[in-house]
Amino acid sequence: MHAKLVGKPHLRITCVPHPISRVPSPVCREYIEGTDPVNGRPVVDEIIEALTRPLSEEDKHTGLEERPVPRLIGPDTEENLQCFFLENGMTDCLPIVLPTEERVAEMLKGTSHKADEVVGELRAGYEAGSFTVEQVAANAVMAGARSEYMPVILAMAASGVAAISTSTQSFARMIVVNGPIRNEIGMNSRCGALSPFNQANAVIGRVATLMSINLGRGGVPNLTYWGSQGNTLNYNHATFAENEEALPAGWKPFHVQKGFKPEESAISFFHGYSFWHWKNTYEKEKHKAILHMANWVLPSGGYRSGFGLLLDPIVAEDLVREGYPTKESLSQYCYDNTLLTLGEFWQYHLVEGFSLPAAQKGIEPYASWLKQPEDTLVNRYRSPDEISVLVVGGKTNDFWQAGDWRYIGSFSVDDWR
Amino acid sequence: MTHTPIDNQNPAPGGSYRSAAEVGVTVKTTIERGDAYSAPEIYDVAITLLEVVRGEDAWEHIKAQGVPGETPKAGFEYILARIRFGYSRRGRGLEDEIYKLTEGQFVAVSADGQMEYIMPSVLQQLQPQLVDTLFHSGESREGWILLQVPEDEDKPLLVYKREHVEGVYGIWRHVWFQLYRQA
Numbered sequence: 200m201h202a203k204l205v206g207k208p209h210l211r212i213t214c215v216p217h218p219i220s221r222v223p224s225p226v227c228r229e230y231i232e233g234t235d236p237v238n239g240r241p242v243v244d245e246i247i248e249a250l251t252r253p254l255s256e257e258d259k260h261t262g263l264e265e266r267p268v269p270r271l272i273g274p275d276t277e278e279n280l281q282c283f284f285l286e287n288g289m290t291d292c293l294p295i296v297l298p299t300e301e302r303v304a305e306m307l308k309g310t311s312h313k314a315d316e317v318v319g320e321l322r323a324g325y326e327a328g329s330f331t332v333e334q335v336a337a338n339a340v341m342a343g344a345r346s347e348y349m350p351v352i353l354a355m356a357a358s359g360v361a362a363i364s365t366s367t368q369s370f371a372r373m374i375v376v377n378g379p380i381r382n383e384i385g386m387n388s389r390c391g392a393l394s395p396f397n398q399a400n401a402v403i404g405r406v407a408t409l410m411s412i413n414l415g416r417g418g419v420p421n422l423t424y425w426g427s428q429g430n431t432l433n434y435n436h437a438t439f440a441e442n443e444e445a446l447p448a449g450w451k452p453f454h455v456q457k458g459f460k461p462e463e464s465a466i467s468f469f470h471g472y473s474f475w476h477w478k479n480t481y482e483k484e485k486h487k488a489i490l491h492m493a494n495w496v497l498p499s500g501g502y503r504s505g506f507g508l509l510l511d512p513i514v515a516e517d518l519v520r521e522g523y524p525t526k527e528s529l530s531q532y533c534y535d536n537t538l539l540t541l542g543e544f545w546q547y548h549l550v551e552g553f554s555l556p557a558a559q560k561g562i563e564p565y566a567s568w569l570k571q572p573e574d575t576l577v578n579r580y581r582s583p584d585e586i587s588v589l590v591v592g593g594k595t596n597d598f599w600q601a602g603d604w605r606y607i608g609s610f611s612v613d614d615w616r
Numbered sequence: 617m618t619h620t621p622i623d624n625q626n627p628a629p630g631g632s633y634r635s636a637a638e639v640g641v642t643v644k645t646t647i648e649r650g651d652a653y654s655a656p657e658i659y660d661v662a663i664t665l666l667e668v669v670r671g672e673d674a675w676e677h678i679k680a681q682g683v684p685g686e687t688p689k690a691g692f693e694y695i696l697a698r699i700r701f702g703y704s705r706r707g708r709g710l711e712d713e714i715y716k717l718t719e720g721q722f723v724a725v726s727a728d729g730q731m732e733y734i735m736p737s738v739l740q741q742l743q744p745q746l747v748d749t750l751f752h753s754g755e756s757r758e759g760w761i762l763l764q765v766p767e768d769e770d771k772p773l774l775v776y777k778r779e780h781v782e783g784v785y786g787i788w789r790h791v792w793f794q795l796y797r798q799a
Contacts, residue, residue, distance in 0.1 A: 317628075320646050320788055327646065327788035329628075359646055359658035359706055457708050470655035505655070584710055607655040608709030 209258045211249035213242050217367045217427070218548060237421045270333075271300070288419060290341070291408050291434060298337040306336040309349030310615055318353060321410060323361035323417025324424075330356070330414040338413055342405040345398065347384045351376060351466055352406050353615035360468045360607055361415045362407035362436050369426030370470060373507060373604050374404050374438040375589060377454035378464030380612050381440035388442035390593025393509075395435075404435030430472065437474070442590050445512035447519045450526050453589055457609045464612035469507050469587065469604035476600045485514055485599075486521050486532060492601045493533045493586065498547045498554075498579065505585045505605025506533065511592035514599045530586040534578060542573030630663075633729025636773050636792035639665050645776070646788040647703075649713040657713055658706040659753065663776055665793040666758065667698035671767075678762070681742055688764050694736065695724060695763045695795055697774055699746055702756030712753035718779060719747045721787075724763040724795060727771040736764040763795070771796050 214237045215230040222230075235242055272283065280297050284290050296302065307314055314333035321328060335356045336349065344352060355374070364370050376386055387397035395401050412418040443452045443461075454465035475492070482488045493506050508529075510518070523529040544550055558565030568577065580586060587606050592598075629635055630643030637643045642664040649657040669677055674694040675687070688694050699722070703715050724733040741747055746759025765772040772795040778787040 322646075322648065322788055329789075357706075359648075360656060364656075459708075468655075503650075503655070582710075605655045606710060608657070608705075608707040610707040 209260055211245075211252075211258075213245040213249065215242060284341070289409075289413055291405065291412070293434075295341040295409075296343050298340040302340045303333060303336045306340050306344065306346050306349060307333065309346030310353055312353065312615060319357045319359055321356065321359060321361050321415035323363045323411035323415030324365060324419070324422075326416055328414050328416045330410075334414060335410065338409045339402075339406050342402050342409050343398070344402045344406060345384070348399055348403055348406075350464070350612045350615040351380060351384065351399075351403055354466045354610045354612045355403070355407055356410055356414070357615065358466070358468065358608065358610040361411045361417060362404075363411040363415070363417045363424060363433060365417065365423060365425060367425040367427055368472075369428050369430040370472060371430045371432035372404075372407065372436040372607075373432075373469035373471065373602075374407060374436050375453060375467045375469070376403070376438070376440045376464070376612070377443065377452050377467065377609075378459065378612065379462060380464035381443070386440035388440040388444075388591055390595055392439040392442070392591050392593075393437055400438050400440070401435055404438030407436050407438075408433055432473070439591050442512060442592065445515075445592075445594070446590050447512075447515050449519070449524045450515060450588075450590065453587070454609055456526065459609065459611075465609045466612055467609040468607040469505070470607050471505065471507065471602050471604040474509070474600045474602040476598055478596070478598050484521050485517050485597075486523065486529070489529075489599075489601070490533065490536055493537045494579065496579065496603045498539070498544055498550050503585070503605060504580055505587065505603065506580065506601065507587045507589065507604025507606070508533075508599065508601045509589050509591050510599045511597060512590055512594050513592075513597040515590050517597065526588040527583065529588055530583040533586045534580055534583040537579040538576040539579050540573060541568050541571055541575045541577060544568070544577060545573075630791040630793065631789065633725065633727075633773055633775075633792050636794045637665070638794050638798055639668060639796075641665075641793075642700075643791045643793070645791050646706075647715065647786060648788060649715075657709060659713070659715065660702075660704050660706055661776075661787070662700075662702040662756070663791060663793075664700040665697055665774060665795075666700055667696075668795055668797065669696040669698075670694070670796075678742065683740055683742060686737075688736065691766055692733075692764045693767050695765055695772065696742065697722070697761045697763060697793075697795065698758060699761055700756060700758045701746060701751070703751040703753060704755075705753040715751045717747055717749060717751065721777055721779065722747070722761045722763075723775050723777060724765050725773045725775050725792075726769060727773060729773065729775075729792070732775075733763065733765050733769075733772070736762055765795070 214235045216236055219227060231242055233242060234240060235245055281294060284295055312332045316332045318330055318332055318335055335353055339352050362372050384399045386399045417423045441453050453467060455461055459465045477488060477492060479485060479488055496504050496506050498504055518529060554565045558569040629641055630637035642662050644660060644662050647659040647661055671693045674696045677696055705712050742760040742762055744759040746761055774793040774795045775790055777790045
C-alpha cells in the first residue's frame with residue numbers, strides 16, 4: 200500500500216483480509232492459503248509469481264508518478280462532459296455542476312486570493328497533491344457551491360485535513376463552522392441542520408470529498424481507499440454550523456473554546472465513524488444518559504478516542520439546570536465517569552496494536568499500566584479535551600446525538616476572505 | 617552508496633532534484649502525525665539551507681570543534697550544511713506532537729538525484745546540533761549537518777526525506793537543496 204510513497208509505484212503487491220492483529224494463527228493461515236480479496240487470485244500464487252516473474256521495464260520505474268492536470272478540457276455536450284467527469288473518477292457519483300471557465304471565474308469572486316496562489320497540499324491517498332485557489336474553485340463549482348462559500352472552502356482546503364482516508368476502516372469527518380461566516384452564507388444551525396435542507400451545509404461537506412478525490416489523490420476503492428464497507432457520511436461529512444445564538448449563558452461557541460475570538464470565523468474538523476441519537480429513557484437526568492453513550496466509545500489506537508456530543512439547545516439548557524454551567528464542566532464529568540479496567544483496555548485490538556508496543560518500549564502511561572492489576576481503573580479518554588460539546592438544532596424536541604468523533608483541529612476562515 | 621531517493625517531480629523550488637533550492641531559499645513541506653485510527657495532525661516544516669562548507673574548510677571546522685572523527689574515506693570529502701529547521705502545527709488542535717529530527721533524514725545526493733551518499737561516521741554531532749534534537753510546535757532552530765560526497769561531485773544535492781518507518785504518515789513531500797553556491 201505504501202509502494203507509491205516510497206518511490207516504487209510498480210511494486211508487486213498482494214492483499215489479505217484485515218485485521219490480522221488478535222487473529223488466531225489458523226485464521227491467518229487461512230488468509231495466506233485463501234484468495235486475494237481484491238482480485239480473487241490465490242495469495243500464495245501471487246506471492247510466488249511476484250517473486251519469480253522477470254522485471255519488465257515498467258517494473259523498474261522508480262519515483263512518484265507524474266500526473267499532469269490539464270487546466271482545460273475541450274468543449275462537448277453537457278451529457279458527454281458529465282460522463283467524462285464520472286468515468287474518470289472525478290466525482291462522488293452524483294451529477295456535478297460543470298466547472299466552466301465562467302463559473303470558476305465567478306466562484307473566484309468569493310475570495311481576495313489570486314487564482315494561481317498555491318493553497319497547500321492534501322493527502323487522501325498515498326501521495327500529497329498541491330493545488331491552487333483556482334483548482335479549489337473548480338471543485339467548489341462541481342459541488343454546487345456559491346461564491347460566498349469560498350472562504351470556508353479554502354480554509355478547509357488549506358487545513359491539509361483530507362475528508363477521506365486510506366484506512367481499511369470506513370472513517371468520515373464531521374465539519375463544524377463557527378463565527379459570523381455562518382450567518383453571512385446562510386448556514387443552518389437550527390431545525391434540520393444535519394439534513395439536506397440548506398445549500399451551504401449540503402455543499403461545503405461535498406466539496407471536502409471532491410477535493411479529497413481530485414486534489415488529494417484519494418477515493419479509489421482497492422487502490423487508494425480501502426474502507427471495507429464505506430460510510431454514507433462521506434457524501435458531505437455531517438457539515439453544520441453551531442447554533443451559537445442558542446447557547447446557554449456561560450457556554451462558549453466551540454471555536455472560542457479553541458482560542459478564536461467570537462467575532463472570528465473558523466472551521467473545525469472531527470474524525471470518526473458515526474452518530475447515534477438519544478433521548479431520555481429511564482434516566483430522569485440527561486447527563487446520566489449521556490454517560491451511556493460516552494461509555495460506548497471504544498479505546499482506540501494510541502489512546503486517542505474522542506467523543507463528540509451534539510446537543511439540541513433544549514438539552515443544553517436542561518444540562519445547565521442539572522449542574523453544568525459550561526461545556527467544559529460537562530466534558531470533565533464525562534471524562535471522570537467513563538472509566539474502564541485495564542483488563543478491558545488491553546483487550547481492544549487497536550490498543551494491542553498501538554499501545555501495547557508502546558508499553559513494551561517503556562512509553563508512559565502504558566508501561567506503568569502494563570505492570571498494574573487488570574482491575575485497575577483508568578480513564579477511557581486521554582483528557583477532558585477529547586470530549587467535544589456542540590449545540591445544534593431547532594428546539595423542537597429534546598433529542599441529542601453523539602458519536603466517536605475525535606477533534607482534529609480548527610482553522611481560520613477569515614484568512615481566506 | 618544506496619539506491620535512488622524519491623524524486624517527487626515537483627517543479628516548485630525545492631520540489632525535485634531538477635529544481636533543488638538554492639542556498640538561502642526557504643522551502644516548505646508538510647508532516648502528518650498520528651496513525652490510521654486517530655485524527656491526523658498536520659504540521660508545517662520550513663527548511664532553509666543557510667551555508668555550505670566543503671573540503672578542507674569543512675575538515676578544519678570539524679577539527680576546530682574537537683569532534684572525534686576520521687578524515688573522509690578515500691575519494692570523498694566532507695560537506696557541512698548549516699540549516700534552519702522550523703516546525704509548527706497548522707491550525708489549532710489538541711496537544712502538540714514533538715518532532716524528532718533523526719539521522720538519515722538529511723542526506724547528500726548526486727547531482728542527478730540518483731545516488732545517496734552514505735553519512736560519515738562521527739562520534740558526536742557538530743554544534744549547534746540539529747539531528748537527534750526535539751522540536752516543539754512553533755520552534756525554529758539552526759544547526760549543522762555533516763555529510764560526505766565524492767571529490768569529483770561538483771554539484772551535490774541535499775534531500776530532506778521521510779523515514780521508512782513512517783508508513784503513509786510523516787513527510788508528504790521530500791525537499792531538495794543545492795549543496796553548492798551558484799557561480
